[in-house]
Amino acid sequence: MEMTEMKDENRKFKIVLTFCVMFIFWLLLSAWTVYLPEPYDFSKVSRGVLVALIVTFLTYEIFVPCRGKDVLLKTQRFIPYVGWELWQIYLATVDVAKRVYGILEVEPEVIEFDTTLRSDFALVTFANSITLTPGTVTIDISDPERGRFIVHAIAKGPADSLTVDQTMQKKVGYVFMEE
Amino acid sequence: MLAIDIISTMFLAAGTFIMITGTVGLLKFPDFYTRIHATGKCDTLGQIMIIVGCMIYEGFTFITIKLLLVTAFYLLAGPASTHALMKAAYVTGVPVWKKGDKRM
Numbered sequence: 580m581e582m583t584e585m586k587d588e589n590r591k592f593k594i595v596l597t598f599c600v601m602f603i604f605w606l607l608l609s610a611w612t613v614y615l616p617e618p619y620d621f622s623k624v625s626r627g628v629l630v631a632l633i634v635t636f637l638t639y640e641i642f643v644p645c646r647g648k649d650v651l652l653k654t655q656r657f658i659p660y661v662g663w664e665l666w667q668i669y670l671a672t673v674d675v676a677k678r679v680y681g682i683l684e685v686e687p688e689v690i691e692f693d694t695t696l697r698s699d700f701a702l703v704t705f706a707n708s709i710t711l712t713p714g715t716v717t718i719d720i721s722d723p724e725r726g727r728f729i730v731h732a733i734a735k736g737p738a739d740s741l742t743v744d745q746t747m748q749k750k751v752g753y754v755f756m757e758e
Numbered sequence: 759m760l761a762i763d764i765i766s767t768m769f770l771a772a773g774t775f776i777m778i779t780g781t782v783g784l785l786k787f788p789d790f791y792t793r794i795h796a797t798g799k800c801d802t803l804g805q806i807m808i809i810v811g812c813m814i815y816e817g818f819t820f821i822t823i824k825l826l827l828v829t830a831f832y833l834l835a836g837p838a839s840t841h842a843l844m845k846a847a848y849v850t851g852v853p854v855w856k857k858g859d860k861r862m
Binding site for chain 1: 844848
């Protein structure tokens with residue numbers, strides 16, 4: 580009896596969350612730019628509600644697969660990480676530009692290493708971060724159980740920053756609490 | 759108005775320059791993996807620069823939010839597509855260039 584109640588509770592939570600996200604998305608993308616100059620009209624907004632409802636009932640199981648833990652804290656830690664990541668994107672482009680115009684050497688190598696990350700979100704974030712930071716591109720996550728990554732590095736320096744310094748692993752681990 | 763024009767043009771020019779750098783890298787680098795390095799990285803920042811230029815030119819409207827969303831999706835999709843190409847090459851056994859090898 581309690582199990583079914585829990586399930587119902589979870590289902591309700593998923594539906595409400597998906598609907599909110601879909602409706603806000605609809606408002607941002609279409610409602611304001613098109614309808615803002617005119618007086619408020621419920622029939623127009625109701626179309627958005629209708630579409631959001633249809634999408635919600637089709638996709639809520641995929642959109643919110645399970646109820647996460649400490650979502651607010653993780654989000655709070657994720658925002659500074661995005662700022663740091665943007666700075667890394669700038670550094671990455673400068674690094675590649677130097678190699679393109681012949682200031683730095685190109686000595687590629689393929690490296691493999693384990694991390695402490697396990698959850699899907701953490702693995703995806705880390706894989707994308709590797710690709711965006713200077714001199715390294717993710718090839719594959721060969722063993723998600725052990726957090727094993729195969730990475731192509733364009734020179735020795737960038738490879739060392741992943742295997743020796745491990746700054747980014749620590750940052751992602753801190754964000755997703757999987758140190 | 760003139761200041762806005764100048765700033766947005768600077769952003770657009772920087773973005774274009776970065777994109778061109780990526781293209782030069784694509785032509786110059788020795789093997790498949792390093793070429794993906796050049797395009798994958800330069801495209802991200804080039805795209806951000808060009809979109810920021812557009813945002814400044816347009817001023818703050820709801821189009822700005824759409825442009826921000828485009829940037830956010832690009833930050834997710836760009837690395838994912840790079841990764842898909844790399845994995846496909848690695849799995850099918852495209853050789854990795856080492857220093858001193860012939861250009862591929």
